Amino acid sequence: MEDPQADSSISFLPHLEAKIRQTHNLARLLTKYAEQLLEEYVQQQGDPFGMPGFSPPRLSLAGLSGPSPSHAGLPLSERLRLDAAALGALPALLDAVRRHQAELNPRSPRLQRSLEEAARQARALGAAVETVLAALGSAARGPGPEHSATTALSTANSAASIFSAKVLGLQVCGLYGEWVNRTEGDLSQLVHGGVA
Amino acid sequence: MPAGRPGPAAQSARRPPRPLSSLWSPLLLCVLGVPRGGSGTHTAVISPQDPTLLIGSSLQATCSIHGDTPGATAEGLYWTLNGRRLPSELSHLLNTSTLALALANLNGSRQQSGDNLVCHARDGSILAGSCLYVGLPPEKPFNISCWSRNMKDLTCRWTPGAHGDTFLHTNYSLKYKLRWYGQDNTCEDYHTVGPHSCHIPKDLALFTPYEIWVEATNRLGSARSDVLTLDVLDVVTTDPPPDVHVSRVGGLEDQLSVRWVSPPALKDFLFQAKYQIRYRVEDSVDWKVVDDVSNQTSCRLAGLKPGTVYFVQVRCNPFGIYGSKKAGIWSEWSHPTAASTPRSERPGPGGGVCEPRGGEPSSGPVRRELKQFLGWLKKHAYCSNLSFRLYDQWRAWMQKSHKTRNQDEGILPSGRRGTARGPAG
Numbered sequence: 017m018e019d020p021q022a023d024s025s026i027s028f029l030p031h032l033e034a035k036i037r038q039t040h041n042l043a044r045l046l047t048k049y050a051e052q053l054l055e056e057y058v059q060q061q062g063d064p065f066g067m068p069g070f071s072p073p074r075l076s077l078a079g080l081s082g083p084s085p086s087h088a089g090l091p092l093s094e095r096l097r098l099d100a101a102a103l104g105a106l107p108a109l110l111d112a113v114r115r116h117q118a119e120l121n122p123r124s125p126r127l128q129r130s131l132e133e134a135a136r137q138a139r140a141l142g143a144a145v146e147t148v149l150a151a152l153g154s155a156a157r158g159p160g161p162e163h164s165a166t167t168a169l170s171t172a173n174s175a176a177s178i179f180s181a182k183v184l185g186l187q188v189c190g191l192y193g194e195w196v197n198r199t200e201g202d203l204s205q206l207v208h209g210g211v212a
Numbered sequence: 213m214p215a216g217r218p219g220p221a222a223q224s225a226r227r228p229p230r231p232l233s234s235l236w237s238p239l240l241l242c243v244l245g246v247p248r249g250g251s252g253t254h255t256a257v258i259s260p261q262d263p264t265l266l267i268g269s270s271l272q273a274t275c276s277i278h279g280d281t282p283g284a285t286a287e288g289l290y291w292t293l294n295g296r297r298l299p300s301e302l303s304h305l306l307n308t309s310t311l312a313l314a315l316a317n318l319n320g321s322r323q324q325s326g327d328n329l330v331c332h333a334r335d336g337s338i339l340a341g342s343c344l345y346v347g348l349p350p351e352k353p354f355n356i357s358c359w360s361r362n363m364k365d366l367t368c369r370w371t372p373g374a375h376g377d378t379f380l381h382t383n384y385s386l387k388y389k390l391r392w393y394g395q396d397n398t399c400e401d402y403h404t405v406g407p408h409s410c411h412i413p414k415d416l417a418l419f420t421p422y423e424i425w426v427e428a429t430n431r432l433g434s435a436r437s438d439v440l441t442l443d444v445l446d447v448v449t450t451d452p453p454p455d456v457h458v459s460r461v462g463g464l465e466d467q468l469s470v471r472w473v474s475p476p477a478l479k480d481f482l483f484q485a486k487y488q489i490r491y492r493v494e495d496s497v498d499w500k501v502v503d504d505v506s507n508q509t510s511c512r513l514a515g516l517k518p519g520t521v522y523f524v525q526v527r528c529n530p531f532g533i534y535g536s537k538k539a540g541i542w543s544e545w546s547h548p549t550a551a552s553t554p555r556s557e558r559p560g561p562g563g564g565v566c567e568p569r570g571g572e573p574s575s576g577p578v579r580r581e582l583k584q585f586l587g588w589l590k591k592h593a594y595c596s597n598l599s600f601r602l603y604d605q606w607r608a609w610m611q612k613s614h615k616t617r618n619q620d621e622g623i624l625p626s627g628r629r630g631t632a633r634g635p636a637g
Contacts, residue, residue, distance in 0.1 A: 062323040063295030064330065070295075072338045120325040122381055178262045178326055179341030 043200035050193035093154040103142030110135040256339035275331035288334030320379030347380035349433035353426040382430040386410040449541035458551035465518030494521035519555025
């Protein structure tokens, strides 16, 4: 006798695999866009931004940092959850960088469009990763994107300087690239390893 | 600025127009250098932060090092400006924790986001940064010109005042108001026809003058143009004439007929349209302009080359709209329309001149006469086809002009009706 549940799982798998491949392809595409965004950003800030070896101190964005060195050692579902959480926090930061660049570089509408696009792309990729997680039965999420963004943006003290704002924008664009790249790597493991 | 030391830089340095914290609300950023959860790391602060300065002025800045490690010192610190290390002779230690910098005769900022002045530790790591805005205040914008398309809107263009760049982002704002009453309005739709332009799409009054001006503002000040006063009716332009057709005029080799339709958007308004036509040979860039085409929708071009392709365009000026005394503004040229003049079949040199039939001498006078006839035809006939009627007209003309010749009909036998030039008309 046929097991209807088995049947539905079997018919569900191709869709899930297709979704995973699609999400992986999106992440791969966005990795390229993230590189372009970073190039465009540093060009508009002027030297030393973009110069080899330029490495300003990282500003504190509580709640959002780059993928930790131990990320790769985590279970895949946990990695994807972290990917989704970071991608959920990035749009608000990218929007903030865009608003500031509108003041700092008003004659660079292309950079502003790229930042706007990046926010949209991060949101889309984050949602796609969450869909994959839900389909895999690992739908538990960390803090929502709004909470992460607020946490990331809050801090104690003084008013921003323009230089530190430039550095922060650089950091956010860098984080976007790091997390998109990390997501692509995590998804590729899912693509090649198959759905467990 | 260092406490108690205003210095010359303070007089030329100005604070940015508004604090960046307002842009980041509700964001608050760490001051660059605050370590991530760390302690024992040196941090520093540059003063002044983000100053605005005039080109040619001087700047005195300081990099003050803080640190929770005993012995933190400013020795070994250095400055870079836009990524280039500044000569050490420009800086000196004010005290153990402060490195001072003196820059003179500053050039205009390299990028609109400000020049990056950075304080580095001995090992090259970045301790602090400040963005310098060096430039000029805006000059008075001038040369404002405006036009209204079909009385529905108003677009204005101006020239920015600076002979060169101000090196600072300068904001231009087009303002307008009705001359004797009403409040100031600000145009909102910029860069519609170039970088220094603005478009007012609606709600414009007619028969009453507007005052229009441009305000330029940057970090170093503002400037206002002279006021332009105009009535929208005096600056009307319209669309190019539609449906421009160019066609041959029968077989006439040197003429083309041009027809068009008056712009439909203004058809309900009383005005005397003026038109201009321009035309050029296909592979030429030189246009010839026909100026005197008033209130007509057709024109014949003459004196053209036979067998040649011509491109033709037409434009319209809604002169005198609603009784305006002023000339309107020429529309754009219509899309080019092409046509070719006809070329009749002509015998080549040395051929095609009819020879007398057998026994008749190929007489010099006959050939001369024919040549004269052909020359006359070119001037007086609109048709290149020979006919006896035309020939008779020519003969009559010759007699009238006292050029007597004995035209023996034997010389031009009737057989010549079937000449190479074609049948008799």
